[in-house]
Amino acid sequence: MAIHFPTEKNATKRVISFWEKGGPDFEYYASADQEDWIKVFWEENTVFCKLFQTLDLKYTLEIACGTGRHSAQVSDKIEKLYLLDTSKAALDLAEQRFGNQKDVEYIHHQSGLGIPVDRIKDNALTAVFSYDAMVHFEKEAVESYLADSYRVLKPGAYALFHHSNYDKNPGGKFSDNPGWRNYMTKSLFCSLSEKYGFQVVHSEVFSFSTTDSDCVTLLKKP
Numbered sequence: 001m002a003i004h005f006p007t008e009k010n011a012t013k014r015v016i017s018f019w020e021k022g023g024p025d026f027e028y029y030a031s032a033d034q035e036d037w038i039k040v041f042w043e044e045n046t047v048f049c050k051l052f053q054t055l056d057l058k059y060t061l062e063i064a065c066g067t068g069r070h071s072a073q074v075s076d077k078i079e080k081l082y083l084l085d086t087s088k089a090a091l092d093l094a095e096q097r098f099g100n101q102k103d104v105e106y107i108h109h110q111s112g113l114g115i116p117v118d119r120i121k122d123n124a125l126t127a128v129f130s131y132d133a134m135v136h137f138e139k140e141a142v143e144s145y146l147a148d149s150y151r152v153l154k155p156g157a158y159a160l161f162h163h164s165n166y167d168k169n170p171g172g173k174f175s176d177n178p179g180w181r182n183y184m185t186k187s188l189f190c191s192l193s194e195k196y197g198f199q200v201v202h203s204e205v206f207s208f209s210t211t212d213s214d215c216v217t218l219l220k221k222p
C-alpha cells in the first residue's frame with residue numbers, strides 16, 4: 001500500500017506527524033513490541049544494552065518513548081519514570097502498558113522541542129535516554145533535547161542517545177533517506193553535546209539501515 005507522506009512545511013512538525021494517530025507510521029507501535037525488534041536493543045552484547053548499564057535509573061526520563069517499550073525492559077530499576085513524546089496516542093498506549101504499577105509521569109509535548117520546565121525541574125534526574133527515535137529528528141530538535149537534558153540531569157549523571165550518523169542529503173526530507181535517518185553526524189552530535197556542557201564518554205557508529213547510518217553516544221554532565 002502506498003504511504004501518503006505529510007506535506008507539512010515545518011520540518012520538525014512533519015517528523016512529529018508521522019507517529020500521530022492516523023500518521024504514515026502509526027502502525028509502528030503495533031509491531032515494535034515483537035521479540036525480534038526488542039532484541040536489537042536489549043540482547044546482551046549489543047552496544048545499546050552494554051552502554052545502558054552505565055545509567056543510574058532511579059529518576060529516569062525517556063525522550064520520544066512511543067508506547068514505552070524500552071523503559072518497560074528496565075522498569076524494575078526505576079523509582080520515578082518520566083515518559084515524553086509528541087504523540088498523544090502513543091502516550092495513551094504507554095499508560096495502558098504501565099497502568100498504575102509504577103510512578104510514571106506522562107509528558108505530552110506537542111512542540112517536540114525541549115523538556116518543559118514546569119514538568120521537570122533543573123538537576124532532578126539520574127538518567128536520560130532515547131532509543132530508535134532521535135535518528136529521525138531535525139537538528140533543532142536534537143539540539144533542544146541536548147540543552148534540556150543537561151538542565152534536568154544531576155551533576156555526575158549520564159545521558160544515552162541513539163542518533164543518526166547519516167551524512168547525506170543535508171536539508172532534505174528525512175523520509176527520503178534509508179531507514180528515515182535524518183541528517184546528522186557523530187562529530188556534529190558530539191560537538192553540540194559539548195556546546196551544552198556535556199563530556200562525551202563514548203560514541204560508537206554502527207550500520208543499521210545502511211552502512212554507518214547510526215550512532216549511540218553516552219554523555220556525562222560533569
Ligand SMILES: C[S@@+](CC[C@H](N)C(=O)[O-])C[C@H]1O[C@@H](n2cnc3c(N)ncnc32)[C@H](O)[C@@H]1O
Binds near residue numbers: 086137
Ligand atoms: C520510531 S518511533 C520510536 C518510539 C520509541 N522510541 C520506540 O523505540 O518504541 C519515534 C517516536 O518519536 C516521537 N517523536 C517524533 N518527533 C518528536 C519530537 N520532536 N520530540 C519528541 N518525540 C518525538 C514519535 O511520536 C514516536 O513516538
